[in-house]
Amino acid sequence: MSNKHLFLKPGFVRAPLQNGVGRYVQQLQRIVLKFCKTHGGSRGMRDYIEQDLVDFAKQNPGVVVYLKPRRHRSPVVVAEYLNGDRVWMSMHNKSQSEVTKWIEVLRTQQGDVSGTRLRKFQYTDHPSIQGPWSPFTFKNPELNTAKLPDPKFGANNRLPMSATEQLRIMFEKQRLNEKDLKTGE
Structure with missing residues (x-):
């Protein structure tokens, strides 16, 4: 086992401000597009800025967009x-399409969750003193030592007869009636 988790910042993964309960609060606050005006590796970024950036800014008025041209640097x-x-x-x-897709990913996420060491797997504003629910919470403890399949624990003995079983019984009765009629003649 590695100790990589020791170098990650601790935290909780939860929707901040109960996001989506009352209203949606977009988590992206600011985006900075750094690019070179002449470098070939920045071509997709420059095309995005020329064609799609104004639409992005209109659709997301809560996001501050900064453009930072830099000489002879990769776009970031x-x-x-x-x-x-x-x-x-x-x-x-x-x-340009890849830049558009990645900016949309950055717009919809809530930050760098992958670099966070989880303190708990569950989080709630109103914790229960009974602990988290699981499918085995209210199961009968006799089930732990029972030899399965056991009719005592099976659900089939409580279910009504299925339509297939009813048709099979009706068919058997009809066949028995036909045999009785043939032998009675």
Whole structure:
């Protein structure tokens, strides 16, 4: 087992501000597009800026968009979120459609969750003193030592007769009646 988790920041994975309960709060706060005006690796980023950036800014008025031209550098997108996370993504030699897709991914996520060591797997604002529910919470403990299949624990003895079984019984009765009629003649 590795100790890689010791170097990750601890935290919880949960929707901040109970997102989606009252209203949706977009988590992306700021996005910085860094690119070179002449470098060939920035072509997809420049095409995105020329064709799609104005539409993105109109559709997302809560997101601040910064353009930062840099000489002879690879294109980079830096996204900053409400929880303080910063996600840095290289866009070197990506096409305009790929840049559009990655910016949409950054827009819809809530920060860098993958770099977080989880303290708990569940989180709630109103914790229960009984613990988390599981499918085995209210099961009979005799089930642990029973030899299965056991009619005592089976659900089939409580279910009504299926339609197939009813048809089979009707067919058997009809066949017996036909035999009785043939032998009675």
